[in-house]
Amino acid sequence: MQVAFLRNTPPLSLSRDSIHRIGFVTSFLRTVWQDAPTTDQESFYDSTVQDYAALPLTKLTLREMLDLGKDAWFDHSKIIQSARICQEQLPRRLARRLVELQLLPHIVVSNPHINNVYRAYHYAFETLKNHPPVETLKDNESFSSLLRRLVDEHSPLLDSLASGLRDCKRKPHVGGRLHLDGFLESMLRSRISRRVVAEQHLGLGQPRSGYVGIVCTELSLADSVDLAAQRCRQVCMETYGIAPDVVTSGDRDLSMAYIPHHVDYMLYEVLKNAARAVVEHHYHHQYKHHHHEPQQQLLPSISVRICGGEDDVTIRVSDQGGGIPKDDVSRVFEYGFTTIDDYSGGGGGGGGQQLSSTTLYPPSEGLGDVGIINNNNSSRSSTVSAAFNAAEVLGMAATGGGHSRFKMAGLGFGLPLSRLYARYFGGDLTLFSLPGYGVDVYLRLQRLEGTEWAEVTTDDPVTPPLLFFSGYNSVDRDSGGGGGSGGGRSRSRKVVDFVT
Numbered sequence: 001m002q003v004a005f006l007r008n009t010p011p012l013s014l015s016r017d018s019i020h021r022i023g024f025v026t027s028f029l030r031t032v033w034q035d036a037p038t039t040d041q042e043s044f045y046d047s048t049v050q051d052y053a054a055l056p057l058t059k060l061t062l063r064e065m066l067d068l069g070k071d072a073w074f075d076h077s078k079i080i081q082s083a084r085i086c087q088e089q090l091p092r093r094l095a096r097r098l099v100e101l102q103l104l105p106h107i108v109v110s111n112p113h114i115n116n117v118y119r120a121y122h123y124a125f126e127t128l129k130n131h132p133p134v135e136t137l138k139d140n141e142s143f144s145s146l147l148r149r150l151v152d153e154h155s156p157l158l159d160s161l162a163s164g165l166r167d168c169k170r171k172p173h174v175g176g177r178l179h180l181d182g183f184l185e186s187m188l189r190s191r192i193s194r195r196v197v198a199e200q201h202l203g204l205g206q207p208r209s210g211y212v213g214i215v216c217t218e219l220s221l222a223d224s225v226d227l228a229a230q231r232c233r234q235v236c237m238e239t240y241g242i243a244p245d246v247v248t249s250g251d252r253d254l255s256m257a258y259i260p261h262h263v264d265y266m267l268y269e270v271l272k273n274a275a276r277a278v279v280e281h282h283y284h285h286q287y288k289h290h291h292h293e294p295q296q297q298l299l300p301s302i303s304v305r306i307c308g309g310e311d312d313v314t315i316r317v318s319d320q321g322g323g324i325p326k327d328d329v330s331r332v333f334e335y336g337f338t339t340i341d342d343y344s345g346g347g348g349g350g351g352g353q354q355l356s357s358t359t360l361y362p363p364s365e366g367l368g369d370v371g372i373i374n375n376n377n378s379s380r381s382s383t384v385s386a387a388f389n390a391a392e393v394l395g396m397a398a399t400g401g402g403h404s405r406f407k408m409a410g411l412g413f414g415l416p417l418s419r420l421y422a423r424y425f426g427g428d429l430t431l432f433s434l435p436g437y438g439v440d441v442y443l444r445l446q447r448l449e450g451t452e453w454a455e456v457t458t459d460d461p462v463t464p465p466l467l468f469f470s471g472y473n474s475v476d477r478d479s480g481g482g483g484g485s486g487g488g489r490s491r492s493r494k495v496v497d498f499v500t
Helices: 016-023 026-030 048-053 062-072 077-102 112-129 137-153 157-169 181-204 221-240 260-290 390-399 414-424
Strands: 002-004 215-220 246-250 255-258 302-308 312-319 371-373 428-434 438-446
Touching: 048 077, 048 112, 062 077, 062 181, 062 215, 077 112, 077 137, 077 181, 112 137, 112 157, 137 181, 157 181, 181 414, 215 221, 215 260, 221 246, 221 260, 221 302, 221 312, 255 260, 260 302, 260 312, 260 414, 260 438, 414 428, 414 438
Parallel strands: 246 302
Antiparallel strands: 002 371, 215 255, 302 312, 312 438, 428 438
């Protein structure tokens, strides 16, 4: 099959599995969360949320996910069991996030974007808490419909969270003293867990060959790289009018058990950063020295190498985008850090002038109608708003990305969230910058087959302080060191566990 996104660009060639993976998330297009449905105003004296937040959590384990999923093929009572797990665990996990949001400083929680996230979470908490217990398969159909709607409606909330963070950091006198990376890390880790719980259950009701729920048992990494590369080049062409080629080498036959949406998002974000760096760095170089706009054939390609180890798989992405400035290397994994507003170099860090999306070529007329085209050129399809372009369709399944996901950069969540996805299953994302040349990014994925993976949780809902201002000598839970400037009054807080 082929997917056509732009009037003047060739359609993308996608494998059947890639179409399935895109099709799995197109339900997002049915509804987009704008404003949380109104509910009765919370009473200050109502402790329901706090009571649920104090309840213990059941750890997610890969073995139980796969065993329950395989048993559900033959024993439909396992689907009901999975639904009951969702009904028990999701309200508890949402309650912990609500308490976490309640503990934010007033300047943060009063932000309209953050407040929208809170109202959406509270609505989902109340809705799931009050839903009747699933006893039959018919009950499960109703519950699954509700669960799918909530998953879809929460998809744009990542952008709300990112926009709220950006607004708060720009506040005079206050923004520079807010340290919210720990808060965001725990919020997003919990988001990954909740979506895995919900989508795994939904996947059991829609069995597909080669899948156990949402886990692909034989995921081709070469296909994943190709899909992400095609998406990346498409949005790069839309933004700049040119895009570097992506050349894949290594073990192209390598496959592993993994959640495709996670891999797709991580690869896409890494490749997008590399593509932006290459285009912007070489634009600066060619224009400065030769006084002409860069040409497609003069852009160096991005190299991707797939390496299989005994316990893990490493994907190296190498670009020639100029490297990362020394002052920025330590900040690339900070949530909200981006060079898009005060750009002084390439996306990968190379020196150069700031480029807008229209620096190289004039803006296009927009995406217009987007359709999925089969080999017979008959259209199966749907009209998609220009807000949902090539980049968004790939990213939204894993991240719940909203209206801003089509940009090449801007929110500063791509790399830190990609690293969080990798670490969730025991992998990692690291990078090495070669100033003046480029960047090597190493994405390490833990082999899930045969491993005893379990999420990190704690039964104790109370942990050391998480939120801190630089003037208060608070303790940084990630580093264990002091975070305050001299003269600040020491203060501690007890908060709900922010790991899950």
